[in-house]
Amino acid sequence: MGINSVMADISPIRLVIHGGAGAIKRGKLKAELEHAYTQALAQSLMAGYAVLAAGGSSIDAVIAAIVVMEDCPLFNAGKGSVFSHTGRNELEASIMEGSTLMAGAVAAVTTIRNPILAAHAVMTKSTHVMLMGEGAEAFAAEQGLAIVDPSYFYTQFRWDQLQKAIAKEHVLRDHDAGVLLPDEHEKRGTVGAVALDRHGNLAAGTSTGGLTNKRFGRVGDSPIIGAGTYADNRSVAVSATGTGEMFIRAAAAFHTAAQVRLQHKPIADAANNVLAEIAAMGGDGGLIVLDAEGNHAMCFNTIGMYRGVIGSDGIARVGIFPGAETPTPEK
Ligand code: ASP
Numbered sequence: 304m305g306i307n308s309v310m311a312d313i314s315p316i317r318l319v320i321h322g323g324a325g326a327i328k329r330g331k332l333k334a335e336l337e338h339a340y341t342q343a344l345a346q347s348l349m350a351g352y353a354v355l356a357a358g359g360s361s362i363d364a365v366i367a368a369i370v371v372m373e374d375c376p377l378f379n380a381g382k383g384s385v386f387s388h389t390g391r392n393e394l395e396a397s398i399m400e401g402s403t404l405m406a407g408a409v410a411a412v413t414t415i416r417n418p419i420l421a422a423h424a425v426m427t428k429s430t431h432v433m434l435m436g437e438g439a440e441a442f443a444a445e446q447g448l449a450i451v452d453p454s455y456f457y458t459q460f461r462w463d464q465l466q467k468a469i470a471k472e473h474v475l476r477d478h479d480a481g482v483l484l485p486d487e488h489e490k491r492g493t494v495g496a497v498a499l500d501r502h503g504n505l506a507a508g509t510s511t512g513g514l515t516n517k518r519f520g521r522v523g524d525s526p527i528i529g530a531g532t533y534a535d536n537r538s539v540a541v542s543a544t545g546t547g548e549m550f551i552r553a554a555a556a557f558h559t560a561a562q563v564r565l566q567h568k569p570i571a572d573a574a575n576n577v578l579a580e581i582a583a584m585g586g587d588g589g590l591i592v593l594d595a596e597g598n599h600a601m602c603f604n605t606i607g608m609y610r611g612v613i614g615s616d617g618i619a620r621v622g623i624f625p626g627a628e629t630p631t632p633e634k
């Protein structure tokens with residue numbers, strides 16, 4: 304079978320999402336906030352599911368799910384992005400289609416409301432894979448995407464988080480625990496989605512504000528194809544969250560896919576092998592993985608990972624801490 308192995312509308316549909324992995328302490332996450340996350344994750348799942356259930360593509364489902372999280376201030380992507388050292392919000396995103404291995408990404412953008420849409424435009428409307436900074440912003444504007452004043456991304460608690468980080472003179476991953484981030488409100492992350500559509504096609508996408516207090520135009524794993532995002536119908540779709548530098552060094556998303564495709568590893572084993580390599584480098588985080596038969600894994604070596612899954616039954620299941628994901632209660 305070639306890469307373009309399209310089945311005739313017989314595939315199960317599935318969408319898996321994450322909203323960041325980190326040291327979210329059980330019991331410290333206030334019930335109200337936990338409820339807000341649960342609802343936001345469910346909303347994202349339902350948005351992507353609506354696309355898949357209507358026979359739409361996995362790419363469109365990934366976009367629909369991620370846009371909901373980019374527009375929600377709870378997550379470190381789009382609206383809720385963290386601040387860099389210079390007090391800017393520098394956003395990154397990438398997307399990839401498993402049937403064609405087409406991909407698009409943007410990095411260091413400050414005015415694009417939904418970076419995942421810009422990544423998709425790069426994939427579909429340009430001959431390039433990654434655009435950055437002002438060039439990416441000019442391209443997004445040309446494509447008619449929503450451009451906002453950088454102040455759109457201002458949220459008080461992210462600003463306060465930057466002030467704390469500067470005070471401690473430390474580069475933080477936004478959801479790290481411990482002395483630097485004593486407040487549970489700060490342990491929030493990058494977002495990502497992987498989807499399988501009725502045609503048997505996989506897609507993956509990831510979007511982030513990166514790290515609080517990041518400097519010098521730092522770019523993480525999220526916009527890098529093969530590190531934060533990968534999709535190949537012959538193996539799996541993957542989206543990552545965690546300590547970006549180590550995910551880049553481990554080629555985390557591609558490495559997961561390669562083990563499945565070339566070594567025929569079970570998907571969770573492949574993801575856990577990569578997380579073990581990352582741990583050996585001193586990093587941590589999580590990976591969501593979905594194969595072309597609809598099998599999925601949500602692996603993390605942190606205390607928790609905001610995550611969710613929805614399949615053909617249309618029931619949104621979400622989880623934060625280890626253990627099975629559970630159906631979301633009505634509002
Ligand atoms: N991987 C992201 C980065 O390093 C951070 C995260 O996942 O929270 O930019």
